[in-house]
Amino acid sequence: MSKNIILCGVGGQGTILASRLIASACMGKDLPILTAETIGMAQRGGSVFSHIRIGKGANSPMIPKGQADLIIGFEPGEAVRQLPFLKKNGAVVVSKRSVMPVSAMIGKSKYDGDAMIRYLQKEVEHLTVVDADLAAEELGSSKTLNVVLLGAAIRSGELGLEEKDLVKALEERVPERFLELNKRSLVWNK
Amino acid sequence: MHKEFLMGNEAIALGALAAGVNLVAGYPGTPSTEVLETIAKRSTDKTYVEWSINEKSGMEVAAGAAYAGARALVTMKQVGLNVASDPLMSLEYIGVKGGMVVLVADDPGPISSQTEQDTRTFGMFSKVPVFDPISVRDAYEMIQEAFDFSEKYGTPVIFRATTRVDHGYEAVEVKDEEEYLVHTFEGFVKDSSRWVIFPKLSVKNHGLIEKRNRELAETLSDYPKNQILPENAPGCKKGIVSQGANFPYVLDALGEKNARVMRVATPFPFPERLAVSFLEGLEEVLCVEELDPVIERALTFLCGKYGLKVKIRGKLTGDIPSAGENSPEIVSGALQSFGLGDNVAHADPENREQAPDLPVRPPVLCAGCPHRASFYAVKTAMKGLKTIYCGDIGCYTLGNAQPLDMCDTCLCMGAGIGIAQGVYHMEPDTKCFAFVGDSTFFASGITEVINAFYNQADLTLVVLDNSTTAMTGHQPHPGTGRTVKGQVVEKVSIERVLRAIGLQTVETVDPLDFGTAVETVKRMQHEPGVKAIIFKSPCIAITKPVAKSKVDPEKCIACGKCIRELGCPALILGEDGKRAKIDVSLCTGCTLCEQICPVHAISGGGKKEEAPRHDQRAKESKAEEPKTEEQKAGGERI
Numbered sequence: 001m002s003k004n005i006i007l008c009g010v011g012g013q014g015t016i017l018a019s020r021l022i023a024s025a026c027m028g029k030d031l032p033i034l035t036a037e038t039i040g041m042a043q044r045g046g047s048v049f050s051h052i053r054i055g056k057g058a059n060s061p062m063i064p065k066g067q068a069d070l071i072i073g074f075e076p077g078e079a080v081r082q083l084p085f086l087k088k089n090g091a092v093v094v095s096k097r098s099v100m101p102v103s104a105m106i107g108k109s110k111y112d113g114d115a116m117i118r119y120l121q122k123e124v125e126h127l128t129v130v131d132a133d134l135a136a137e138e139l140g141s142s143k144t145l146n147v148v149l150l151g152a153a154i155r156s157g158e159l160g161l162e163e164k165d166l167v168k169a170l171e172e173r174v175p176e177r178f179l180e181l182n183k184r185s186l187v188w189n190k
Numbered sequence: 191m192h193k194e195f196l197m198g199n200e201a202i203a204l205g206a207l208a209a210g211v212n213l214v215a216g217y218p219g220t221p222s223t224e225v226l227e228t229i230a231k232r233s234t235d236k237t238y239v240e241w242s243i244n245e246k247s248g249m250e251v252a253a254g255a256a257y258a259g260a261r262a263l264v265t266m267k268q269v270g271l272n273v274a275s276d277p278l279m280s281l282e283y284i285g286v287k288g289g290m291v292v293l294v295a296d297d298p299g300p301i302s303s304q305t306e307q308d309t310r311t312f313g314m315f316s317k318v319p320v321f322d323p324i325s326v327r328d329a330y331e332m333i334q335e336a337f338d339f340s341e342k343y344g345t346p347v348i349f350r351a352t353t354r355v356d357h358g359y360e361a362v363e364v365k366d367e368e369e370y371l372v373h374t375f376e377g378f379v380k381d382s383s384r385w386v387i388f389p390k391l392s393v394k395n396h397g398l399i400e401k402r403n404r405e406l407a408e409t410l411s412d413y414p415k416n417q418i419l420p421e422n423a424p425g426c427k428k429g430i431v432s433q434g435a436n437f438p439y440v441l442d443a444l445g446e447k448n449a450r451v452m453r454v455a456t457p458f459p460f461p462e463r464l465a466v467s468f469l470e471g472l473e474e475v476l477c478v479e480e481l482d483p484v485i486e487r488a489l490t491f492l493c494g495k496y497g498l499k500v501k502i503r504g505k506l507t508g509d510i511p512s513a514g515e516n517s518p519e520i521v522s523g524a525l526q527s528f529g530l531g532d533n534v535a536h537a538d539p540e541n542r543e544q545a546p547d548l549p550v551r552p553p554v555l556c557a558g559c560p561h562r563a564s565f566y567a568v569k570t571a572m573k574g575l576k577t578i579y580c581g582d583i584g585c586y587t588l589g590n591a592q593p594l595d596m597c598d599t600c601l602c603m604g605a606g607i608g609i610a611q612g613v614y615h616m617e618p619d620t621k622c623f624a625f626v627g628d629s630t631f632f633a634s635g636i637t638e639v640i641n642a643f644y645n646q647a648d649l650t651l652v653v654l655d656n657s658t659t660a661m662t663g664h665q666p667h668p669g670t671g672r673t674v675k676g677q678v679v680e681k682v683s684i685e686r687v688l689r690a691i692g693l694q695t696v697e698t699v700d701p702l703d704f705g706t707a708v709e710t711v712k713r714m715q716h717e718p719g720v721k722a723i724i725f726k727s728p729c730i731a732i733t734k735p736v737a738k739s740k741v742d743p744e745k746c747i748a749c750g751k752c753i754r755e756l757g758c759p760a761l762i763l764g765e766d767g768k769r770a771k772i773d774v775s776l777c778t779g780c781t782l783c784e785q786i787c788p789v790h791a792i793s794g795g796g797k798k799e800e801a802p803r804h805d806q807r808a809k810e811s812k813a814e815e816p817k818t819e820e821q822k823a824g825g826e827r828i
Contacts, residue, residue, distance in 0.1 A: 011553065012556075024195070027193075032361065033195070033359075036357060036359070039220065039357050040221065041302040045759055046552060046553035059441040060354075061360070063518070064442070064517075065518075078551075080548060101549045101550060102591070103551075104549065106757055109550045116545075116546060119543075119546055122543070
């Protein structure tokens, strides 16, 4: 198996932890894995991405454009930003909840998150839209959006990992007191 | 051996530990920071580790250890090497006894830096050998080899990685602790003819260094990481030479293509014999590298020296971009134009419709960041006056963004104070402000303050003290009273340092007490000479909110002042698209918005004390009742 996966969102949304969970799951299955992360200034509310390459054959962690099997978008506009990386017939899992940039809030730029979702619905056949607000309400926390998205990614069939692989990764990486919430998040809306 | 999934910087750290490093010093800077942090976390008490106050200090501490025969590592980002360049330039003339590696993380792009300087070029300038890893695994092995090499040749060596290696992750086989080398050393042996730099010694050693580096160009041709991939080569007239994170891009783009490929692992001294053997028989070579055209220049030079008729292409010929980070697409595109590699089509495969306008998302100050309150207080106090706001390096550079717009200049660590001084001397009627963070103050602000004070400048120093080195991930510094190993030590007080310099007016204020903050700035800007306000409030990442603010929609008059003037990410428009709303997932209860709301529609924030804030502050600082007129006005003169 070989998979190229891009996680993207806004700094602070938890993309790096999600990337580490995928890596843990791959390590557990002895799959070769390379990743590259955005660390630094952009973590302060800027656009961030993680590139993940699972399986043999890749030399660099950076995925070339048009070669991602799956994009997991933590934010609609950020998913659209990464869309040129998606391969033909690739899958997108995206959170419906948009994060307004400060520049748009103060009227210096424009941003319409719903237009991004409509664009994705038109352009991406294999699309899963996750209702993050509903998830947060039902789970009682908005902090596990990353795990909710990973659950949806498993069920899209393009992550190349199974639920039990991620459960094991959660058990390895998540503190005991948050584990139950994270496990529920993984199967939310299953 | 065991396998671990490691960040490049973690792999470098574990490699250094496996090589028996005895002392590690450094100053935080993206993308280098995690090397020292990992060593602090994973080392035993036998390894000495410190966050130095700046890179120059770190370099000197490491040099001292290496003089004693110990193995030493100093870590920094590329611009940090500028600060440490004075000791490094001289150190190369003196040399080392124990292995000493200077880890410098370069930042093509730049992603989190001021410059796109190339430390390989710095290696040439300082005559220090340079190692350049291509991947996480490669870096783990190479750092160990770099220590051996440094010790063998008695020279410091530069280990230069770039962001995609530093912040890449890979599963790597690493040594167990029992397998680590134990490096024992004899200690410092007095010998003033060796350790004291004088002109006579310098000219002698200069000659020896040049001779050694010529010999190393030969020796390094046999270093296994300088390699030619001959299996790809039958009858091929075109060659690719690459380095660092670009090398895997080249391999990915070439796939099964027939090409001769060379990797340059030691750009200086350049592996001459190997490179000449690579060039022989080729007609054209493309150099795929980032930052400076180091390889391209070296090969062009060799073609001249050996009379080789090979066309060398790269940045100088416009085949590779001369600025910015190379991506897999740029590399495969360049290979394609060069006549190699067509298997990676990077055009948008779906010919999608034009996407709607993407959100513009520059990094911003976090919700509840105390820097926002400090900037807003100064902005409010100085409204309508002729001012300049000189910024500096840290999270607070983000004060430049709208709507705050409070950073008129930013150059390098500590520079804001000097720039404010220079502007004052030319424009005495401008109210000059220099903003500096607590860690930056210790790194390079203190000498600048002394210069301004001594030379009779009139400016306001604003120290933004959030009790941590925030931008690079919350490292301790002298003001925090904590070391990297968690040891509790005596704090260095910024206020006392400023008073010791001789500043007459120094005040410490909580910027989240908006009224007092504005009043303090208004009052102090009339004081003559250099005066300082220390806005002290901890970074939101190291504190917890007690309660979050809430907008009362009944009271909110939808004036938009809070959103428009503060630009806090937690302040958003409510469902009606007019009234303000607090994003509770982001709010930290700083209460700044509560204090500026003209109709008091926002309340409930958790950092609000029961007693009026300035009373609380007075209680905490054990201030006595004001006695003199000056003190009644709020000054803390001594």
